[in-house]
Amino acid sequence: MHSFSYVDARTITRAINLLGTERDRAKIISGGTDLLDELKEGLVKPERLVNIKANPALKYIRFDAAAGLQLGALATLTEVENDPNVRQHYPVLAQTIGVIASPQLRNVATVGGNLCQRPRCWYYRNDALFCKRKGGPICYSVAGENTYHAILGGHECYIVHPSDLAPPLLALGAKVTIAGPQGRRTIPLKDFFIGPEVNITRENVLAQNELVTEVSVPVPPAGTRGVYLKVRDRQTWDFATVTAAAVLTMEGGVCRRAGIALGAVAPIPWHSPEAEKVLTGTRITAEVAAQAAEAALAGAKPMTQNGYKVPLAKNLLRRAILQAAGLAA
Amino acid sequence: MAKKKTIYEVDGVFHEAVVEVPANEPQAWGPDASMAVLGKPMPRVDGPDKVSGRAKYTYDINLPRMLWAKVLRSPHAHARIVSIDTSRAEALPGVKAVLTHKNAPDMAWPFHGQDGKLFNTTLRYSGEEVAVVAAVDEQIAADALELIAVEYEEMPFVLNPEKALESDAPKVRGESNLQGRTSVYSRGDVEKGLAEADFVVEQTFHSQVQVHACLEAHVSVAQWSGDKLIVWDSTQAVHPVREQLAQVLSIPIGKVRVICQYSGGGFGSKLWLNKHTVIAALLARQTGRPVKIAFDREEEAMTMGNRPSNVMTVKAGCKRDGTLTALYLKSVGGVGAYPAGAGCGTPLREIYACPNVKTEESNVFIHADQARPHRAPGHVQGTFALEQVIDMLAEKCGMDPLEFRRKNYSSVDQTRNNIPYSAKGLDRCYSEGAAKFGWGERAGRRQQASQRAKKRGYGMATQIWGGGGGPPGYAIVKINFDGTANVLCGAQDIGTATRTSFLQVAAEELGMKPEQVTLAMGDTETCPYGPGSGGSRTVPSMAPAVRMAAADAKRQMLDLASRVMKLPAERLEAREGFIFDKENPSTRSPIRDITGKMRTEWESPQSQIIGQGFRGPNPDGVALNTWGAQFAEVEVDTETGEIRVLRIVAAHESGRIINPLTATSQIEGGVIQGIGFALFEQRVLNNATGRMVNANLRDYKLPSARDIPEIESVLVDIPDTKANSVAVKGLGEPPIIPTAAAIANAVYDAIGVRLTEAPMTPDRVLRALGKAPPARVRARGAPATTRPWEVVHA
Numbered sequence A: 001m002h003s004f005s006y007v008d009a010r011t012i013t014r015a016i017n018l019l020g021t022e023r024d025r026a027k028i029i030s031g032g033t034d035l036l037d038e039l040k041e042g043l044v045k046p047e048r049l050v051n052i053k054a055n056p057a058l059k060y061i062r063f064d065a066a067a068g069l070q071l072g073a074l075a076t077l078t079e080v081e082n083d084p085n086v087r088q089h090y091p092v093l094a095q096t097i098g099v100i101a102s103p104q105l106r107n108v109a110t111v112g113g114n115l116c117q118r119p120r121c122w123y124y125r126n127d128a129l130f131c132k133r134k135g136g137p138i139c140y141s142v143a144g145e146n147t148y149h150a151i152l153g154g155h156e157c158y159i160v161h162p163s164d165l166a167p168p169l170l171a172l173g174a175k176v177t178i179a180g181p182q183g184r185r186t187i188p189l190k191d192f193f194i195g196p197e198v199n200i201t202r203e204n205v206l207a208q209n210e211l212v213t214e215v216s217v218p219v220p221p222a223g224t225r226g227v228y229l230k231v232r233d234r235q236t237w238d239f240a241t242v243t244a245a246a247v248l249t250m251e252g253g254v255c256r257r258a259g260i261a262l263g264a265v266a267p268i269p270w271h272s273p274e275a276e277k278v279l280t281g282t283r284i285t286a287e288v289a290a291q292a293a294e295a296a297l298a299g300a301k302p303m304t305q306n307g308y309k310v311p312l313a314k315n316l317l318r319r320a321i322l323q324a325a326g327l328a329a
Numbered sequence B: 001m002a003k004k005k006t007i008y009e010v011d012g013v014f015h016e017a018v019v020e021v022p023a024n025e026p027q028a029w030g031p032d033a034s035m036a037v038l039g040k041p042m043p044r045v046d047g048p049d050k051v052s053g054r055a056k057y058t059y060d061i062n063l064p065r066m067l068w069a070k071v072l073r074s075p076h077a078h079a080r081i082v083s084i085d086t087s088r089a090e091a092l093p094g095v096k097a098v099l100t101h102k103n104a105p106d107m108a109w110p111f112h113g114q115d116g117k118l119f120n121t122t123l124r125y126s127g128e129e130v131a132v133v134a135a136v137d138e139q140i141a142a143d144a145l146e147l148i149a150v151e152y153e154e155m156p157f158v159l160n161p162e163k164a165l166e167s168d169a170p171k172v173r174g175e176s177n178l179q180g181r182t183s184v185y186s187r188g189d190v191e192k193g194l195a196e197a198d199f200v201v202e203q204t205f206h207s208q209v210q211v212h213a214c215l216e217a218h219v220s221v222a223q224w225s226g227d228k229l230i231v232w233d234s235t236q237a238v239h240p241v242r243e244q245l246a247q248v249l250s251i252p253i254g255k256v257r258v259i260c261q262y263s264g265g266g267f268g269s270k271l272w273l274n275k276h277t278v279i280a281a282l283l284a285r286q287t288g289r290p291v292k293i294a295f296d297r298e299e300e301a302m303t304m305g306n307r308p309s310n311v312m313t314v315k316a317g318c319k320r321d322g323t324l325t326a327l328y329l330k331s332v333g334g335v336g337a338y339p340a341g342a343g344c345g346t347p348l349r350e351i352y353a354c355p356n357v358k359t360e361e362s363n364v365f366i367h368a369d370q371a372r373p374h375r376a377p378g379h380v381q382g383t384f385a386l387e388q389v390i391d392m393l394a395e396k397c398g399m400d401p402l403e404f405r406r407k408n409y410s411s412v413d414q415t416r417n418n419i420p421y422s423a424k425g426l427d428r429c430y431s432e433g434a435a436k437f438g439w440g441e442r443a444g445r446r447q448q449a450s451q452r453a454k455k456r457g458y459g460m461a462t463q464i465w466g467g468g469g470g471p472p473g474y475a476i477v478k479i480n481f482d483g484t485a486n487v488l489c490g491a492q493d494i495g496t497a498t499r500t501s502f503l504q505v506a507a508e509e510l511g512m513k514p515e516q517v518t519l520a521m522g523d524t525e526t527c528p529y530g531p532g533s534g535g536s537r538t539v540p541s542m543a544p545a546v547r548m549a550a551a552d553a554k555r556q557m558l559d560l561a562s563r564v565m566k567l568p569a570e571r572l573e574a575r576e577g578f579i580f581d582k583e584n585p586s587t588r589s590p591i592r593d594i595t596g597k598m599r600t601e602w603e604s605p606q607s608q609i610i611g612q613g614f615r616g617p618n619p620d621g622v623a624l625n626t627w628g629a630q631f632a633e634v635e636v637d638t639e640t641g642e643i644r645v646l647r648i649v650a651a652h653e654s655g656r657i658i659n660p661l662t663a664t665s666q667i668e669g670g671v672i673q674g675i676g677f678a679l680f681e682q683r684v685l686n687n688a689t690g691r692m693v694n695a696n697l698r699d700y701k702l703p704s705a706r707d708i709p710e711i712e713s714v715l716v717d718i719p720d721t722k723a724n725s726v727a728v729k730g731l732g733e734p735p736i737i738p739t740a741a742a743i744a745n746a747v748y749d750a751i752g753v754r755l756t757e758a759p760m761t762p763d764r765v766l767r768a769l770g771k772a773p774p775a776r777v778r779a780r781g782a783p784a785t786t787r788p789w790e791v792v793h794a
Helices: A012-019 A035-040 A077-082 A084-089 A091-097 A103-108 A111-116 A166-171 A273-279 A286-297 A309-324 B047-052 B087-091 B138-145 B190-196 B238-249 B275-287 B297-303 B346-350 B379-397 B401-407 B426-437 B439-449 B498-510 B538-565 B591-595 B660-680 B739-751 B762-768
Strands: A005-008 A026-029 A048-051 A061-064 A068-072 A175-180 A183-188 A211-217 A224-231 A242-251 A254-263 B003-010 B013-020 B067-073 B079-085 B095-100 B129-135 B149-154 B183-187 B199-207 B219-225 B228-233 B256-259 B291-294 B310-318 B324-336 B357-365 B454-465 B474-480 B485-489 B517-520 B572-575 B578-581 B584-590 B608-614 B626-637 B643-653 B710-715
Touching: A012 A026, A012 A048, A012 A175, A012 A211, A026 A035, A061 A084, A068 A084, A077 A084, A077 A091, A077 A103, A077 A111, A084 A091, A091 A166, A091 A224, A091 A242, A111 A166, A111 A211, A166 A224, A166 A242, A166 A254, A224 A254, A224 A309, A242 A309, A254 A273, A254 A286, A254 A309, A273 A286, A273 A309, A286 A309, A309 B762, B067 B138, B067 B275, B067 B297, B079 B129, B087 B095, B095 B138, B095 B275, B129 B138, B129 B275, B190 B310, B190 B324, B199 B379, B219 B275, B228 B238, B228 B275, B238 B256, B238 B275, B275 B291, B310 B379, B324 B346, B324 B379, B346 B357, B346 B379, B346 B454, B379 B401, B379 B454, B379 B660, B379 B739, B401 B426, B401 B454, B426 B439, B426 B454, B426 B626, B426 B643, B426 B710, B439 B454, B454 B739, B474 B498, B474 B538, B485 B498, B485 B538, B498 B517, B498 B538, B538 B572, B538 B578, B538 B584, B538 B591, B538 B608, B578 B591, B584 B591, B626 B739, B643 B660, B643 B739, B660 B710, B660 B739, B739 B762
Parallel strands: A005 A048, A026 A048, B067 B291, B228 B256, B324 B357, B485 B517, B643 B710
Antiparallel strands: A061 A068, A068 A211, A175 A183, A175 A211, A224 A242, A242 A254, B003 B013, B067 B129, B079 B149, B095 B129, B183 B357, B199 B310, B219 B228, B219 B291, B310 B324, B454 B626, B474 B485, B474 B608, B572 B578, B578 B584, B626 B643
């Protein structure tokens, strides 16, 4: 491991200055559950770690009946999971956090870190392989072992985004606030993530000297129910094979508003307006749920070994929709 | 002293040895023997040390002035070292020595076949040793590795065993990738047997490469004191490692001491001397300082062995009434780049009565890490294939799978001239396991529990294994003046609680309470010779030696007692800390009151009583085997492909149960590792480079606590009095053997399609159900020469 300096950033401005403008020369550390792996595995070699945990102003969970939920970037997953307002108004978030990693990891992992984690693609994670995501010439998954790789949104790189928090947040219509040298901006979470066709070495829009400060979630209308389903090899401490998030606002069996997203199927958390369109204004039945799932996966292009992910994602999404609609699946 | 020839088995291989016949071997403890300590649940004697952190594992050994060594490994699956420049590494402050093929002794490596060297210049797998740095700390050693400049000439490689047999495949060593010759076994006429059958089934199965994933990775610490070498090694075999070290270093055995007090798992990967241990000794000699070399998780997975993959085609036939007429197996196993065993035919040859049997097993070199024995080598995958085929035949006959197995029960070893088994409790494993599981009630439960997408299923499988043990093995028992005893015995405790089991054996024979006895093992300097702990042989090999030593010491103690108590020695017996008159048990004396007189009552005063024992021959004319049956209940989600194991009942017969508590632990550990094989674990090599891409515990998936179902152990306790004086056989490997097969049969019962590839992952379940397209490039089937940039993504 290379030596680096470790600097506390007690304010956002200080963090921005410390990050500098040269890509990856400095890295933000908060929970460190991902960054420490990357350091030890030799994937990143920063000269400086910018410790934003030193800034208590980023650690909060606020709820307001009008403004909704605001999660400071440094709120830990455990804190969010156990927050009474989250459990009451956004139970799908608490449910989601319950299937992330392990309790020990959730105690230190943060909301901001979860959204900004790097891919777990086993080629990207292997320091001996210089793949496209690392700026190299090859995506090894194309001719290699791609059982866990992308079926949607791949473009010369077929990682899947590892965040479990992102799909339900997308389905809930969350926004993310970013701080940078020019001040703060708030954008829809769906615009935060970028695919390899935009930039093959990054997963989001953050510039080197920008950081996520907050995630905000609007108040769900009455009659809203969210479901997050995760298929993984093991029952704990495992990244997903496929996940499905469905947040439906129901009124007498008819869906008034739908939020649909999939995880672990694409290089970004996969928001599906196509599925939402099928569901919105429609009476939810098993058939409609299946149509929505078909719509979500219509563009799927499986690789050599991951064709199973298409039916798996369809089945899982159909199940999530039916459960969110209060129908037995 | 009388000598005789005897036969003993290790991991399915029979060995012959001439051994002394014990003059004073105690009579075997039979089923009716009244026991004070044996057969009682006793917590591990070293449990408090382990849970409190007092136990020093090899990794915990830190010595003054100790250096850390790190290994530079080949990034290529097949390459020649053209040049190597270590000057920059040597110049790094803190680096004390760098070893490569250029300056290391030109040492042959006995475990790599005829042309193996300590440092090879032709590298045959990704991860093979290129250079080693010793430095004042681990970080400097790691940094120095990056300063070593190596020029490689890359060469074509092959990773798939079936592809490796094709004529144009790159060669791993020599002219052919076939290791030796295809091993052929035949009895009767398999073609005739198939022709006579009313039903014939044929199926090909694939099993994966499973790495051992010991939670304690390999680690050695070497220290020289003059011409004497002390090595702390994480090993399953202190005495074999000692002899092998002496051999490769050309120093006397007596000058080498190997110590392993506690072990965080071996599972067969630590059965012999490793290169890094020799390298640590060489670096320690060169620098005059102790050297530690400890593997990280990636090195452990990439270089320290594995259960080889097998492609197994089974063809079998039976009569309408279920009588087997033919069993045939063709197997191709990939041993890696250096010689190893990859056979898997023993269960098929031995479990069931069948007159016509043939097996053809090929071991194939590939450019990957050398296979090693992995808990029940060959049997796990061989049983996965065989026991599914047995279920297929049972279904054809319309028979209950358990009835079909009972119908083809064999009471003799058909592979060894039909000699009888010394004992065979498989019938009781069947009946007691089935009763505990509720096998008879499963049809109703299946219907009741299955929901729309989630299907319930029930399956079972049979286990055979050796585990009879044998010579050599030695023990010494010392009775002290104050009525306590020390046992010194060969072998080591690899986490299986042998330390506790042997203490129980010694206490039982000595008539002492367990707390009066202290036992030492795992140290070649203080303890006599014992075998490596492999093949489930530690307890059946060593327990009789411990008992004999204790009996030898007890004879002397009773002689002393007869003088003190003025009674003939034949009338005296020791039990639970007292010596008593068998004819009048109320006449008794605490052992310490007797031993306290050893300096006064004998003509030649003694300060310690010393008893010796050794392992005598195995019985003639019988086969020594262990038996078991496991029953599995699973739920399969037909929409997601997920398999949940809900329950395993594991019934095993391994002779006498010395300690039901630790025996149950063995069964649970085996079942959990079996679930790992069945559902999760598989080594994945990148076909472009040959490098393992899941060499970490995130991507190489061991079962987590929530993946482990309720495991109910049934201990079928049948003292095998023909086997040895303790009437015991091994239990280390048996419980992993039938788990995957039982789960596979349960999955079929649930969803009506067969999973023929292990591990049975969701993608394979969905494919088997016809819900997902087949994989276009098989996981292990991609041509090794394929380069990603030559392939157009569809």
